[in-house]
Structures are given as C-alpha cells and as structure tokens.
Amino acid sequence: MHPTRTALGLLALLAFSISPTLHATDRQSGPEKFAQLDYLLDTPTETRLASGAPGPVYWQQRADYDIEVTIDDRAQRLIGRETITYHNQSPHSLRYIWLQLDQNRFRPDSDDMLTKTAPDFEQFPYKTLANLLTRQDFEGGVDLKAIEDANGKALNYTVNKTMLRIDLAEALAPGEQFRFSVAWEHNIIDATAVGARGGYEYFEADENYLYEIAQWYPRVAAYTDYQGWQNKQFLGNGEFTLELGTFEVAITVPADHIVAATGVLQNPGDVLSRKQRQRYEKAQTSTEQRFIVTPEEAKQNESSRASVKKTWRFRAENVRDFAFASSRKFIWDARMAKSGSRDVLAMSFYPNEAEPLWSQYSTPAVAHTIDVYSRFTFEYPYPVSISVNGPVGGMEYPMITFNKPRPYKDGTYWDVRQKPDDKTWERSKYGLISVIIHEVGHNYFPMIVNSDERQWTWMDEGLNTFLQFVTEQAWEEEYPSRRGEPEKIVEYMISAPQVPIMTNSESIYQFGSNAYAKPATALNILRESIMGRELFDHAFREYATRWKFKRPTPADFFRSMEDASAVDLDWFWRGWFYGTEYVDVAVDNIALYQLDTGNPEVEKAWQKTQKDEREPTLGQQRNAEAETLLQRYPQLRDFYTESDEFSVTPWDYAQYEQLQQSLTDREKALLSVDKNFYAVTFRNIGGLVTPLPLRITYGDGEVEELQIPAEIWRRNANEVTKLFITDREITGIEFDPYRSTADADTANNAWPRKPETSRFKLFKEKEEPNPMRRDEQEKWEQPIY
Amino acid sequence: MNRLSLIIFLALLVGAPGALAHPWHTSFAELGWNDDGDTLEVSLRVLPEDLETALTWRRGETVVLADNPDVRSQTLAYLAERFLLHSESGEVFRPGRLLGMEIGHDAAWLYFTIAADTGLRLSLYNAVLMDVEGTQTNRARPLWLAPRDTLLFTAARPEQSLWQGR
Numbered sequence: 001m002h003p004t005r006t007a008l009g010l011l012a013l014l015a016f017s018i019s020p021t022l023h024a025t026d027r028q029s030g031p032e033k034f035a036q037l038d039y040l041l042d043t044p045t046e047t048r049l050a051s052g053a054p055g056p057v058y059w060q061q062r063a064d065y066d067i068e069v070t071i072d073d074r075a076q077r078l079i080g081r082e083t084i085t086y087h088n089q090s091p092h093s094l095r096y097i098w099l100q101l102d103q104n105r106f107r108p109d110s111d112d113m114l115t116k117t118a119p120d121f122e123q124f125p126y127k128t129l130a131n132l133l134t135r136q137d138f139e140g141g142v143d144l145k146a147i148e149d150a151n152g153k154a155l156n157y158t159v160n161k162t163m164l165r166i167d168l169a170e171a172l173a174p175g176e177q178f179r180f181s182v183a184w185e186h187n188i189i190d191a192t193a194v195g196a197r198g199g200y201e202y203f204e205a206d207e208n209y210l211y212e213i214a215q216w217y218p219r220v221a222a223y224t225d226y227q228g229w230q231n232k233q234f235l236g237n238g239e240f241t242l243e244l245g246t247f248e249v250a251i252t253v254p255a256d257h258i259v260a261a262t263g264v265l266q267n268p269g270d271v272l273s274r275k276q277r278q279r280y281e282k283a284q285t286s287t288e289q290r291f292i293v294t295p296e297e298a299k300q301n302e303s304s305r306a307s308v309k310k311t312w313r314f315r316a317e318n319v320r321d322f323a324f325a326s327s328r329k330f331i332w333d334a335r336m337a338k339s340g341s342r343d344v345l346a347m348s349f350y351p352n353e354a355e356p357l358w359s360q361y362s363t364p365a366v367a368h369t370i371d372v373y374s375r376f377t378f379e380y381p382y383p384v385s386i387s388v389n390g391p392v393g394g395m396e397y398p399m400i401t402f403n404k405p406r407p408y409k410d411g412t413y414w415d416v417r418q419k420p421d422d423k424t425w426e427r428s429k430y431g432l433i434s435v436i437i438h439e440v441g442h443n444y445f446p447m448i449v450n451s452d453e454r455q456w457t458w459m460d461e462g463l464n465t466f467l468q469f470v471t472e473q474a475w476e477e478e479y480p481s482r483r484g485e486p487e488k489i490v491e492y493m494i495s496a497p498q499v500p501i502m503t504n505s506e507s508i509y510q511f512g513s514n515a516y517a518k519p520a521t522a523l524n525i526l527r528e529s530i531m532g533r534e535l536f537d538h539a540f541r542e543y544a545t546r547w548k549f550k551r552p553t554p555a556d557f558f559r560s561m562e563d564a565s566a567v568d569l570d571w572f573w574r575g576w577f578y579g580t581e582y583v584d585v586a587v588d589n590i591a592l593y594q595l596d597t598g599n600p601e602v603e604k605a606w607q608k609t610q611k612d613e614r615e616p617t618l619g620q621q622r623n624a625e626a627e628t629l630l631q632r633y634p635q636l637r638d639f640y641t642e643s644d645e646f647s648v649t650p651w652d653y654a655q656y657e658q659l660q661q662s663l664t665d666r667e668k669a670l671l672s673v674d675k676n677f678y679a680v681t682f683r684n685i686g687g688l689v690t691p692l693p694l695r696i697t698y699g700d701g702e703v704e705e706l707q708i709p710a711e712i713w714r715r716n717a718n719e720v721t722k723l724f725i726t727d728r729e730i731t732g733i734e735f736d737p738y739r740s741t742a743d744a745d746t747a748n749n750a751w752p753r754k755p756e757t758s759r760f761k762l763f764k765e766k767e768e769p770n771p772m773r774r775d776e777q778e779k780w781e782q783p784i785y
Numbered sequence: 786m787n788r789l790s791l792i793i794f795l796a797l798l799v800g801a802p803g804a805l806a807h808p809w810h811t812s813f814a815e816l817g818w819n820d821d822g823d824t825l826e827v828s829l830r831v832l833p834e835d836l837e838t839a840l841t842w843r844r845g846e847t848v849v850l851a852d853n854p855d856v857r858s859q860t861l862a863y864l865a866e867r868f869l870l871h872s873e874s875g876e877v878f879r880p881g882r883l884l885g886m887e888i889g890h891d892a893a894w895l896y897f898t899i900a901a902d903t904g905l906r907l908s909l910y911n912a913v914l915m916d917v918e919g920t921q922t923n924r925a926r927p928l929w930l931a932p933r934d935t936l937l938f939t940a941a942r943p944e945q946s947l948w949q950g951r
Contacts (some may be wrong), residue, residue, distance in 0.1 A: 428892040431834070480890040491813045494932045495924050510922055512809025584932060686932075742933040758817045758928055759828040763885060763896045 003546075017295050029717040033689050034571045039553040047225045052559025053546045061552055062087040063220040063243040070252040070309075071188075071211055071326055076200050081183040082217055088178070091221060093171040097178070098223075098407040100242075102215035103186045105234050106140025106196075109163055112235045121265075134193040142218065145183035148606040155180060164218060177580070182218045188221045191391035198402075201391035203351070205303040210327035210351060212390040212402045222452065226553055232454045235506050239453035241319040241446065246551060253326045254704035255306035258293055260332075260349040260386050261324035262399045263316030271310050281311040283334035289363050293332040296772045299352055301328045316398065318381070318549060320382055320450055323397035325349060333359055337367035339380035344370055345439075350389035354406045357432055362387045362403070363438035369571045372471040373444050376537065377544035381448065387436050394435040398440030405432040405438055430480055438468045448784065456554055462519025463557075469520060486742035489513070489521040493582035493686075494744045501577045502554065506765070521742060522576040527742045530690055530710070531567050571710060575688045584686030584746035587733055593677040598659045600652035608646040636733040648688060680733060680751075685712040686744055689713040692722075695737040699729035705737070751752065805848070809918075810835055810918040814911070816923040825870065825899040827880070833893040834860065835914045835921075839863060842916070848895060852886045859888065864897060867912045870947070872905040907948040911938040 003578075010532075044050035046057045064087075069080040088094055105112045140739075147155045147166060156167040165620065174180050188211065191199025198214030222230040222241045230241055251259055260272070268277050279292045306328075314323060329351035337346040348362035366387050370380045386400040393404020405428055444467070446453055446460035453460055456496055462631050469484025470644060482488070485683060492498075492513035499509050508514045527536040543552070543560035552560075558573045575581060616624075682692060692708040713719050724730065734750040736743045747756040757765075815828040833850050840848040840859050850856060861883040870878040878901040887894040901907060915921045923938040927947065936945045 363924045406830065490812075490926050491926070495935050495937050496924075496933070498936070510809070510811075511920075513811065513922075516809070582933075758826070759815050759894070760817060760826040760896055763828065763887070763894070764826075 002655045003388075009256075011675060020391055025116045030713055030715045033574065033717045034711070035574070035715040036523045037570045037578075040574075041558065042226065042553065044559075045225075048410065048553070048556055050506065050559065051541070051563040052556045052561070053563070054550055054556075057091075059089050059091065059225065061089055061220075061223050061243045062245050064245040065217070065247045065249070065322070067217055067247065067249045067254070067322070069213075069217070069249065071213070071254075071257075071272070073209060073254050073257075074190040076188045076190075076209065077185060078188055078213065078216060079185045080217055081181065083179060083181045084220060085179045086172070086175055088176050088412050089171045089175050091226075093173050095168055095171045095673060097166045097168065097172075097180075097216045098229045099166065099182075100215075100234065100240065101142045101159065101164050102197075102234045102240070103140060103161050104159075104162045105236060106135065106138055106189055107134065107193075108140075110141075116406065122697075127434055131525045133569040134190055137188055138194070140189060140588060141186065143183065143185045145325070146219075147182050148180065150179040150181075160233075163221070163231050182569075183719050184218060185441055186216070188213070190429055195236075197392060197395050198323065198386075199391060203353070208302055208327065208329050208358045210325070210329055210390045212323075212325045212388060212392045214323040214395060214397055214402070215321075217322070222551070222628075224452075226454070227455070229450060229452060232506075234454075239457075240321070241450060241452040241454060241551070244318055244320050244450065247314070247316045247322045248325070249316075249322055250311050251314070251326065252309050253323055254309045254328065255310040255387045256301055256306045256328045257306075257310075258298075258301075258328070258330040258332055258349065259312040259324060259327045260324045260330070260347070260388050261312070261314045262319055262402060263314035266313040266315050266385050267311075271312050280334070281346075283336070284478055285336060285351055287336055289330065289333055289335040289359075291333050291359075292332060293751040295331050295352055295355055295359070297483055298329055298331040316382075319398035320447060321397050323400050324399070324510060324779070325390060325402070327351065327390075328355075331355070331359070334362055335363055337366065337370050337385070339370045339374040342381075344380050344382070345384045346370065346386075347384060348387045348389075353390040357405070357407050357428060358389055361429060361433055362389070362436060366440050368475060369440040369471055370439045371439055372426050372474050376470065377444050377449075377541060378548055380443065382443070385443065386439055387440065394439040396439040396447065398447045400404055400445065401436065401439035401442070403432065403435050406436060407658050418484070433475065434468065434472060434482070437471045437641065438464060441468055441471065444544065448549060449544055450549065451547075451553075454505060456502070457508065457511075457515040457694050458501045459552070459554065459557065460521040462501070463523065465516045465520035470522060475591040483517045484524050485739075486521055486525055487739045489517055489756075490582070490744050493517065493688075495743060498580040500579055500705055519577070522572075524568070525741065526561075529693065530569075531565055535567060536561075571689055571714075579688065582744050583685030583688045583690045584684075584744040584748075585692065585741075586683045586685055586733050586745075587680065587751045588683040588748075589679075589681040590730075590733065590751050591679045592730075593679065595671065595673065595675065595677070598656055600648040604646045604648055604652070611646075611752055614772050674727070676729060677728070678726065679721050679728055680724060681719060681721045682735070683719050684713060684717055687717070689717055690741045690743075691735055693738065694742055695732075695734045696724070696730055697732035697734075698726070699731050702728075786838070787825055797826045797844065807893040810914060811922070812911075812923045814912050814923070815928060816909075816925055819898070822951070823900060825864040825878075825901055827868070827895075827897050827899065829864075829868070829913070830892045830897045830913060831895065833888055833890070835917050836860070836893055839914055839917050850888055852888055857883050857886065860895060861897065864895070865914075866912070867910075867915070868897075868899075869910045870899055870901050870907045871910060871944070872902065872907055875903070876905070876906070878902070879923070904951050905948075906946070906950045908944050909936065909938075909946045909947040911936075912940075915943060917942050 042048065046055040047056045060538055064085040065082055067080060067082040069078060071078060086097055104110055132134065147157050149155055166180065168178065189196050189199040191212065198212050198216060201210045219242050220613045222243055224230065247263060249261065251261060251730050253259060276292055279290055279614050283290045283292060307505065330349045331352065332347065332349050334347040337344045346366040348358060348366065350358040350362065366385050370385055374380050382399050388400060388402050389406065390402055392402040395402045405748050407428060441464045444459060445451065445463045451459035465483055469481050472479040472481045492510060497509050499514065501514060527533055539561045542564040543557055546560060547556065562569050630641065646722055689710050691710045692712065694706055694708065696704045708722060712722065732750065732752065736749055740746060796876060810832060812829060812831045817826050819826050837848060837850040842862060843863060844859060848856065848859065849859055861880060865879040868880060878899050880897045880899050882898050909925065911923045911925055912946040919940055921940065925936045925938065927934065
C-alpha cells in the first residue's frame with residue numbers, strides 16, 4: 001500500500017477522520033436500523049412498566065385443581081373427574097370461562113387434521129404414513145361426561161374444536177371465585193406412531209405399556225392483560241400457557257405400576273413397598289444416586305399382572321400444569337441436588353430398555369441443569385425434578401420431563417465396541433444429556449417464567465436453548481453442542497424463505513432454526529460480543545427474577561435487558577428478532593494517510609523516497625541501456641533538465657515560514673506528530689448490523705485486538721470508514737477472528753485477503769492417503785486407527 | 786395411478802438423540818466444481834442419527850453409522866438415490882465416489898463427487914433424509930454464488946435449478 005501524504009493541513013485532516021463515505025441512497029438505512037422500537041412494542045402501562053418490570057397493578061388469574069384420574073391399562077383409556085376453583089384476580093367481570101381440550105386435536109375433524117396439506121407422494125416417509133393411518137383410525141378427542149357447578153347443577157357449555165366455553169349464570173366479578181367440575185374420558189394415543197406430547201408405548205416382548213400422560217385434562221385457558229382469553233386453537237406446534245395454581249391429583253393405576261408425576265408423593269405408605277419406602281426416604285437426603293426400584297426389580301415386575309389397583313396421590317403448588325407417567329416397567333433412581341441453598345430431589349424413571357445409559361446420565365443431567373440454570377436465573381423453587389424415558393421426546397411439564405433417547409436393544413449405544421478413539425459411540429450419550437438439559441431447563445422457561453408458547457415460541461425455546469448451550473459447555477470442555485455457537489446459525493441466516501423470530505408459533509418457516517437456534521445464538525452473541533458477560537448475566541437474571549411465576553411478553557424481555565444493563569439494544573432486537581437479514585461484513589478498502597508537516601526538508605525528502613521506491617516500468621527498464629537524444633546532444637540540456645525537483649529552495653523555506661507564523665503553538669506541535677492514518681472501509685453486505693471485532697497486525701509482528709460497537713453503523717448501515725491512528729505500520733486487519741458474529745462469508749473478512757479453501761478441499765487434503773496406501777482401494781479406504 | 790414407494794419399517798429402538806418438543810431435521814451441503822470443471826464436489830452435513838435411520842430402513846437391519854467400507858458403500862448407494870443432478874433432457878448424474886465421512890455427535894459430514902456434463906443446464910434433486918422425516922429441510926450452498934443464493938429443498942420442492950451450463 002502506498003501512503004497518501006495529505007496536504008490539506010491539520011483542520012482538513014481532522015474533518016476527514018470523522019467523515020464517513022455517504023451516498024444519497026444510504027442515508028436512511030442507518031437511522032432506520034437504529035430507530036427505537038417504539039411502535040413495535042406495547043405501550044407501557046401500570047401493569048407492565050416501561051422498565052420491563054411488572055407494574056403496581058399487575059394481575060394474573062389463578063386456577064386450583066382437584067383431580068381423580070384412572071388409567072385403564074386394558075383399553076388404553078383415561079377416565080377423569082376434576083374440580084376447578086377459578087380465582088378471578090383480574091379487574092374485569094367474566095361471563096364465561098374458556099378451557100383447553102388439547103386431546104381434541106386427535107379428533108379426525110380437528111383443525112390440525114383438516115389443515116394438514118397432502119404429503120409429497122414421491123417423498124413419503126414411513127413415519128408420515130404411520131402417523132396418518134394411526135390418526136385416521138384413532139378414536140381421539142375428549143368425551144365430556146358432565147360439567148357442573150359446585151352444587152351439582154349442569155352448566156351450559158360450548159365446544160369449539162380444542163376449546164371449551166363454560167357460560168356462567170352470573171358474571172364472575174373481580175376478586176370472586178368460581179368452583180365447577182368436569183368429568184371426561186379419552187382414549188390414549190400410541191405415541192410411537194404419532195408425534196404427540198403424551199401417549200403410550202407398547203412393549204411387545206413383555207406385553208406391557210408405558211404411559212406418558214400430558215395435556216390430558218380440561219385446563220383453564222389463560223386470561224391476561226395483554227391478550228384477554230388465550231383461546232387460540234391447538235394445532236400441535238404452539239404448546240400452551242396456563243394459569244398457575246395448586247394441584248391435588250389422585251392417580252389410580254394397576255397396583256404393580258410405578259408412577260412419576262408433577263409434585264410430591266403424598267402417600268408413599270400406600271403405594272410403595274417397605275423396601276422402596278426406605279430407599280425413597282434415604283434418597284431425599286443423599287447426594288449419592290440411589291435406586292428406589294432397581295433394574296432387576298423392574299425386570300421382575302414386567303411379568304406381574306396385578307388384578308387390583310392403587311391410587312397415588314400427588315400435590316404440587318404454584319405450577320401451571322400437571323403431567324405424569326406410569327408403568328410396571330419403571331426403574332427408579334434418585335439423589336438430592338442443590339439449587340443455591342435449596343435441596344431438590346432429582347429423579348429418573350425408565351425401563352430396562354433405557355439401560356445402561358439412563359442410570360449413568362439421566363439423574364446427573366437433571367442435577368447439573370438445576371445447578372447451572374439456578375445460577376443464571378433463580379433458585380429452583382420446586383421440591384422435585386424428574387426425567388422419564390418413554391415414547392415422547394422430549395417434552396416438558398412442571399417438575400417432570402419426558403426424554404426419548406435410548407440405547408440399542410442389546411444394551412449397547414452407538415457401538416461401544418468401536419475403537420476407543422472413535423467418537424461414534426458418544427452420540428447417544430450426548431443426545432440424552434442434551435435433551436434432558438433442554439427439557440429440565442424448561443422448568444425455568446416457560447413453566448416458572450410463564451411466557452405464552454402459543455404466541456411466541458422463542459420466549460421459552462430460544463431462551464431455554466441459550467441456557468442449554470451454557471449448561472452443556474459447563475458439563476465438560478468442548479461439549480459437542482449442536483446450537484449456540486454463532487457459526488452454526490449461518491446456513492439458516494442466509495436461507496430463504498425465512499420469517500422473523502417474532503412470528504406467531506403456527507406460522508413459522510424452518511421452525512427449529514427460527515424458534516430455537518436463532519434466538520439462542522442471538523443471546524449468545526449478545527452475551528459474549530455486545531453486552532459482555534457481567535452486564536448480560538445481571539440483566540438476564542433480573543428479567544427472570546422479575547417474571548418468576550408471572551407472565552412476560554417480548555416487550556418485557558427487551559425492556560428488562562436494557563433497563564438492567566444501560567445498553568440500548570433496540571437495534572439488536574430489531575435486526576435479530578424483527579428482521580431476516582444476516583451478518584456479512586467485508587473489509588473493503590484500506591488507505592494510508594500520513595501528515596504533511598509543511599516542512600520542505602521533510603516533505604521533499606519523503607517525496608524523493610516515494611519516487612525512488614517506485615519500480616521502473618518494463619519500458620523504462622528495457623530503454624535503460626539505449627542512448628537518448630539528450631545524451632547524444634548535451635547542448636539540449638537546460639535549467640529544467642539539470643535541476644533537482646526535490647531540492648529545497650528559498651521559496652520553499654519562505655512558504656514554510658509563512659505557515660508557521662499562521663499556526664498556534666498547539667497546532668505546530670500537532671503538525672510535528674509522526675503518525676500513520678489508516679482509513680479502513682467496511683461494507684455491510686448482509687444488512688444485519690454488528691459490532692466489528694478486529695484483529696490488527698503491525699509491521700513489527702505485534703497483534704492488537706479491539707471491538708468497535710455496532711453503533712458505528714448508525715448513520716450509514718451499508719458502508720463505514722473507520723480511521724486508525726498508529727505509530728506503526730499496519731500489515732493486516734481481520735474482521736471477526738473468533739467467529740463470534742455469525743458472519744456468512746469469511747472470505748472477505750481480511751486484508752490482505754486470506755485464501756479460503758472449501759470444506760471439500762480441506763477434507764481432500766487431509767484424507768489423501770500417504771503413498772504407501774495408494775496401491776489398492778482396500779488399503780486407502782481402510783480407516784487409520 | 787402412481788404406486789407409493791414405501792420404505793419397509795424396521796422397529797428401531799434407538800430414539801433420536803436430538804429430539805425436542807419441536808424436532809427439526811436439516812442438512813447442509815457445500816457445492817463446488819473441481820479444478821477441471823467437470824465434477825461437482827459435495828460436502829454434505831447431516832444429522833447422524835437420521836442417516837443411520839435411513840440406512841437401517843434401507844437395509845432392513847440395524848446399521849451403526851461408522852466410517853468403514855460397508856457403511857460407505859451403503860451411504861453412497863443411498864446418496865445415489867437421493868442426491869442427483871438432472872439435465873433438462875433427462876440425463877441423470879449420480880454420486881460416483883464417496884471420498885470419506887466425518888462422524889460426530891453434532892453432525893456427520895459426507896464428502897462425495899458427481900461427475901456431470903457441465904455444458905448442460907442442471908438441476909439438483911436433494912431429497913436426502915426426506916424418507917426419514919417429512920419435515921426435513923435441506924440447504925445447499927453453491928460456492929460460486931453469493932451466500933444468500935443458498936438453495937432450500939423440502940418435500941414439497943425437492944428439486945431446484947443449480948447450473949445454467951457453460
């Protein structure tokens with residue numbers, strides 16, 4: 001690079017340093033990208049404050065449940081009766097109450113079925129066929145037997161697909177309660193054939209069933225200040241949001257079944273053997289994992305066929321839902337885990353088919369999740385946390401999660417017989433650990449921080465996947481996380497069609513990438529590259545604490561993160577959550593400017609050096625030996641052929657003297673500064689604004705790293721020129737050396753350009769066999785161990 | 786009337802390790818022409834458990850995904866059915882050589898080549914793993930195009946124009 005000597009003088013130089021290149025068409029893009037969110041967010045109220053915190057008049061409803069449920073193990077049918085006490089804590093009178101009947105999703109005429117589009121018959125996976133046929137034959141849906149008030153008087157009601165409206169004889173005034181009961185039955189679906197959030201698995205070898213029961217009882221829909229009734233139909237993707245309350249649930253199952261459920265077992269004396277009871281009590285104070293039902297006992301139990309039933313009673317406080325699992329095949333282990341100062345009983349329930357993976361990793365993963373999540377949010381407020389293996393995977397409910405991964409039928413997992421340095425076997429281990437971390441993590445988002453999954457999937461899946469990544473990385477060094485690192489989101493960010501993260505749950509394209517991976521990555525970038533860990537962790541914890549057992553909306557999250565950190569992030573939310581642009585920054589141009597001191601001795605010497613350093617052209621080189629006319633006829637020489645253009649003349653000195661007299665002492669001192677001025681132009685190709693993490697290499701080999709905040713794009717989001725003033729020569733500049741921004745095209749990230757090799761070529765270079773292995777195909781294809 | 790070509794199901798007891806409440810299944814391919822310009826070089830990333838399931842269904846018995854000659858051969862045969870180039874006149878160019886595999890927990894990378902007549906306009910049929918998951922989304926990035934020109938393949942649209950011919 002040839003430097004340019006600026007002859008504009010000091011004031012002009014300073015002006016140059018702050019003036020970015022502006023094009024008429026670009027002027028709006030920067031301000032638009034950095035505009036405050038304002039109209040995109042709900043107007044703050046005394047219910048939801050501008051700070052993002054719940055306000056002084058914040059309210060939410062409450063529903064308490066008393067449920068008796070029986071599992072018919074012969075017919076795979078559920079029979080239930082519930083009494084609901086609904087507390088109207090809103091300032092509004094209610095003339096009706098909406099309930100969710102999620103099981104109606106399995107009716108043949110449900111919206112879920114009717115809106116399914118035809119499969120592509122060229123691409124017809126078995127699962128799709130099995131799902132369609134099972135759904136077509138399954139007699140699903142809720143069979144309502146009775147809906148009565150507290151006095152046993154029938155209530156008027158209307159079923160609208162997956163929603164049930166109960167009409168009240170008199171409006172329920174603010175502060176009043178309404179008690180009513182619902183009796184119902186429904187068939188339990190085969191969850192191995194249909195993608196369901198609950199159902200059964202049949203084990204042909206021993207003719208046993210394993211039930212995971214979820215979204216099973218008529219549940220009071222949420223009534224909120226921001227939405228009114230949340231009566232969106234259940235189509236399968238948007239999960240749910242419900243009211244918090246206390247549950248008393250009596251679960252009647254065959255006497256040889258073991259039951260795991262939300263809440264604390266109230267009657268161990270009635271349902272556990274003496275030995276099991278002793279083990280259960282011991283586990284509650286033990287940091288060492290213990291079996292309450294051993295693998296051998298569970299195996300023996302498989303051949304049992306109890307003719308009588310037992311009723312397991314559970315109580316759960318401050319939960320928004322209740323789920324349970326039941327089977328005679330369950331192994332049961334437990335240990336005490338710590339969440340800050342609180343003790344939590346971490347437990348796992350699984351059949352022998354899940355061994356040897358489950359006894360080794362499930363309960364430790366539960367305990368680890370509670371430990372890490374508690375540090376990033378709040379202490380786990382519930383007494384138990386359970387991981388269950390069955391046909392559903394994974395799915396989360398308060399205190400209980402369903403996690404599907406299992407080893408092979410022969411007890412091996414991903415071929416443990418392989419050579420020790422082969423990583424293949426690790427997949428199911430990490431798959432299991434990751435899914436447990438994710439599902440147990442959902443206790444925090446959205447079971448406790450009660451966001452609305454039917455509206456904004458990312459509020460729980462995204463935040464949870466972010467903390468899942470943090471928790472995985474705390475499990476062991478280089479844990480093979482599938483999501484979280486910025487470079488892993490690039491392929492989605494550049495793909496189309498795409499919709500913003502803020503899209504409603506049922507309308508999202510590329511669901512997993514949109515609602516899980518992108519927000520998780522965005523938060524990771526926010527933490528590592530924009531806010532820094534200290535500010536981010538404080539703000540994130542503040543958000544979680546503010547909304548613990550309350551209902552946040554996206555605006556509450558965005559505002560809380562800014563309120564608690566003093567970082568204006570509107571540009572970030574706008575770009576990552578409301579937009580579909582991606583990061584691709586190019587280091588486009590570098591110009592070196594050095595100061596014109598005005599001193600003719602300095603400047604002319606510098607000009608001479610510049611001229612001398614220029615390589616002669618090819619013509620000049622080839623003509624060097626040839627005699628010129630001037631050499632032949634010296635009489636042609638005159639003043640101009642003899643004078644040295646770089647010699648300093650009295651006129652030059654006079655000009656310099658004049659300049660010196662016009663400057664103040666401070667300006668004179670500045671002119672004598674010996675600095676390099678590098679103007680580096682960055683082009684924003686992807687559109688999404690980003691900080692500029694840079695690595696600068698100097699001529700003496702030293703390396704400096706710095707980060708320019710994203711606000712550099714606030715006036716012109718397409719192109720900016722940044723001035724670097726240095727003592728030393730810069731020999732290289734690299735954008736995003738640590739792959740921290742999700743930059744889509746790294747080929748244009750460096751000056752001078754670094755050649756990029758495709759993944760294929762890299763592999764080929766690595767994989768080419770050495771010459772001794774090239775003779776026979778068998779040799780070169782044989783892996784080297 | 787078309788006959789449905791169904792894949793025989795084998796009761797596989799291995800659950801999908803990455804299963805979540807909203808499971809999603811994606812693959813990603815980098816596509817580039819070799820130095821002679823007559824062979825497409827493909828780096829394809831898939832979820833290892835999905836590929837294992839596909840190979841297991843195809844073979845009718847459990848296949849453990851590992852880098853050995855047998856699995857390479859099955860994988861190449863599978864790719865030859867589901868990752869193809871088509872010319873406008875109906876010629877089909879299939880993967881001819883699987884150079885290798887890198888198998889980890891988070892991804893399995895497959896490296897293979899497809900020799901093709903690049904004088905022709907070509908489309909890419911990428912139905913990899915759509916036989917396992919109806920929601921499979923395959924992305925492919927031709928390295929000779931800008932990043933945003935990534936191609937997206939779904940069950941509803943498994944074929945996309947790739948190459949306009951020399």
